[in-house]
Amino acid sequence: MKIKDIQEEIIDEFGIFDSWMDKYEYIIELGKNVPKINEDDKVDENIIKGCQSKVWLHAKKSNGLVQFYADSDALITKGIISLLLRVLSNQKPSDIIQANLDFIDKIGLRQHLSVNRANGLNNMIKKIKFYAIGYNNK
């Protein structure tokens, strides 16, 4: 599925919730279902700075697509990561680099989640795009 379409899908999903508490419940659910990453990948160089909770991110490339794996010690953060990964994992490097992630604003994440505060969310996106740029040049 294309990045744009996945974003549409997420926006639709969030459309059914009336309140932010409900959205939180959903994000937490998503967080609980994120597969744990390998303890070996929880190394310092995979840590994303600027988040209040710890976030580890690493990536692989196969068949021309980039796969991202991420984890966090906080559930809400994990839920957000899972949204990001659902949109950006298993995509072509060039598509990732060019992706315009408007679903974040459309579902109200930016206003409602304090990840933004410490540039956590932006740093995650930046790191994801960095990986994509790296793979694109290889």
Add this chain to the structure above:
Amino acid sequence: MKIKDIQEEIIDEFGIFDSWMDKYEYIIELGKNVPKINEDDKVDENIIKGCQSKVWLHAKKSNGLVQFYADSDALITKGIISLLLRVLSNQKPSDIIQANLDFIDKIGLRQHLSVNRANGLNNMIKKIKFYAIGYNNK
């Protein structure tokens, strides 16, 4: 005349002025009539700090009374000095030390003259009292 009585006299004199412009005129007049001090006495150690204009002050003692001599490069300052000296010069050291200079407030000097700003007026009074203390101990 006693310090207290001279102060009363000054308060009376200022009572006849309606406006501060008139008081200024009077103070300036007083300033113009202050005898110049000897150029030899205009030395740095006689300068009083904290005034926007330069103020020199020195003292002598004769017949148990202290005489003060002062000068300034600004006329209004000179006028104010002349009031201070009229009250405090030619008095006994002990009287000078104990003097409660309420005429300054009563004629409105403190509110109206910016000498106060840089503690200039206070520094003058302090220096005068210092001299008196010095002479008192001799």
Add this chain to the structure above:
Amino acid sequence: MDIKKNIDSIRNDFPILSTSVNGNKLVYLDNAATSQTPNCVIDSISDYYKNLNSNIHRGVHFLSQKATEIYEETRFKFKKHLNANSTKEIIFTSGTTHSINLVANGFNNSLKAGDEIIVSSLEHHSNIVPWQMLCEKTGATMKVIPMNQEGELNLNAYEDMLSKKTKIVFVNHVSNALGTVNPIKFIIDRAHSFSAKVLIDGAQAIPHFKVDVNDLNADFYVFSAHKFCGPTGVGILYAKQSILEDFPPYQGGGEMIDEVTFEKTTYADLPNKFEPGTPNIAGVIASGIALDYINGIGLDNIKKYEDELLSYATQKLKTINNLKIYGTSQNKTSVISFNIGDIHAYDIGSIIDNLGIAVRTGHHCAQPIMDYYNIPGTIRVSFCFYNNFDEIDKLVNALNRAVKMLS
């Protein structure tokens, strides 16, 4: 003033308390980070700019004189409140952090390799980093007073580390992360017997109880206006006059000089020597109004009321399963740091924020404490005299709801 009886009228003094957040009425429990501002303080800032605004100390004109007078009256207010000996001992800075840096800089020339300085393990980063920088410059070394599980300092260890090599001891009066009130009178006294100087970081003390620097015999006492209902951008440094006189100036600029030529500059007397440039005039004046305001309520009343809030909240929070409080000293201010099970503090903070409840999560600029407990951070609630019991109930309900969502 009986705060309990007057709590509604006190709350009315703080306009922000009636705003809503995410559709819920704000419950502000992040007072240790910054306190809220009463109308009288807000108005004093507006009044300043509407009637008085002018650069101080050097102007002959009316506004400048008037502003200077009120600025200096404010200095007198703080002198009196702290029971300092002279207004020369009160320096206005831009915050606690600035004050501490000013003091640390003062030791630049006198400290040397082989000297020791002592810090407590309960300190805010602002009372650690400037001293680390000083050690780097001078070659002095830093020793750390250890703490125990209750969040109290180990005074035996402190006594053992004192020696003739000790030059400076710096400890907070109250820990911002745990609320522990440290026995600073004892700490100061022991340090003085080795001729060491003592800086007390009073950022978390001044808002909550009366402090007498003369009685304490502190060499330096520092705090910020924004923590006691004052504005941002103002700090107060109390320091003994004799020490300030010996200290080199910290920053150079206008007002702090007596005469300037390109060959040589002579410095002005205290306190101006340490206040170069245009100060935060409106802020300083408003800080004085904030001081009047808390004195109007009465610090003894504040302490009594906040103690009640603390014990009510502690008892209520303990009803939550697996809730663990960090900082359980008998002598503490109205701060509670805790975690619930192994739920991340940040998850809980986010959810209760959505319910309008403002708390702080994280390391509270006191990483060494977190390292001691081996946790990434805590949830910290911190009360002010305008909080009420109802808000504590709301907090506990919100926490219960968050725990349910996150388990």
Add this chain to the structure above:
Amino acid sequence: MDIKKNIDSIRNDFPILSTSVNGNKLVYLDNAATSQTPNCVIDSISDYYKNLNSNIHRGVHFLSQKATEIYEETRFKFKKHLNANSTKEIIFTSGTTHSINLVANGFNNSLKAGDEIIVSSLEHHSNIVPWQMLCEKTGATMKVIPMNQEGELNLNAYEDMLSKKTKIVFVNHVSNALGTVNPIKFIIDRAHSFSAKVLIDGAQAIPHFKVDVNDLNADFYVFSAHKFCGPTGVGILYAKQSILEDFPPYQGGGEMIDEVTFEKTTYADLPNKFEPGTPNIAGVIASGIALDYINGIGLDNIKKYEDELLSYATQKLKTINNLKIYGTSQNKTSVISFNIGDIHAYDIGSIIDNLGIAVRTGHHCAQPIMDYYNIPGTIRVSFCFYNNFDEIDKLVNALNRAVKMLS
């Protein structure tokens, strides 16, 4: 906006302009010391404390996020206004004086005996004293660009003193005492050809015309909010990113660190590395509103209007017998420094103050200029875009009256 046509409505934005002083309507001509504050700026401070007040950068809760967001948006406003490359190049300080001290401190480790730094003879004490302190610490020496009777710098002399030994040049964009606009682009360019760094003190430039740091290629550009209709207690430091990255931190504290242990502290990225502790949050946000306000009027319009005020006032003042103007450069802002005969500036200032006219008298924190002219001080009138022609007439009348009384 045509200021002349809209002057009444502009004046209405400034509540202080309708206060009276000693029974006369205030005529405020001390704008170079500090400018007055429009309602929108005053209101932004009240609004902050009523709706938003919270400590920034580390809180997860709504208020903290919102305050952080607006604080950082303000940084962006200044980046854009100055045409800087990145918000990392904009540091908020407590004033110009603080900014200059921060920069001088940055050279502590790199400057050494034998190095030279160059100052202009037109500087404010704030741009002299910190560098004298730096010279004392490092053994570097200071050279002074001489001035001429018009109050302009001698650029030939400047070029002659540049050499490979020159490490830093620091000059103001506009002299606060005389109003001279210095040819800083040339000064920067020449300094760079010797790889020297240049600090421009723009305290008196930012309020009066547009400044583009990229075009100027300044290494550092500093100014204060209170000079362009903003609040007291806020300074802005622009500095090239690469330089700031190399600089050691100035003060230690919270927010400026990445990780703290007692063994070792790692510093945060720019700009936080230089903003330890709780900043003047309300003040910074209000400074952004002040910037919007002057941009709303338009700096080109401001310059044009103030030029008219300057030439009208200059012409009017010249009608007074024995009035001598100091600072007669062709390129100057709306500042006029003068004396009348040998009447002391302080006498005149006191009398016209009584008539409601606020001017500054004295050395204006620029003693070296006074030494050059061999005078103790001047009377300085300095205009802002909210002044009008009527006020200039009042000034001249008051001066005439004072002269009559004092002769």
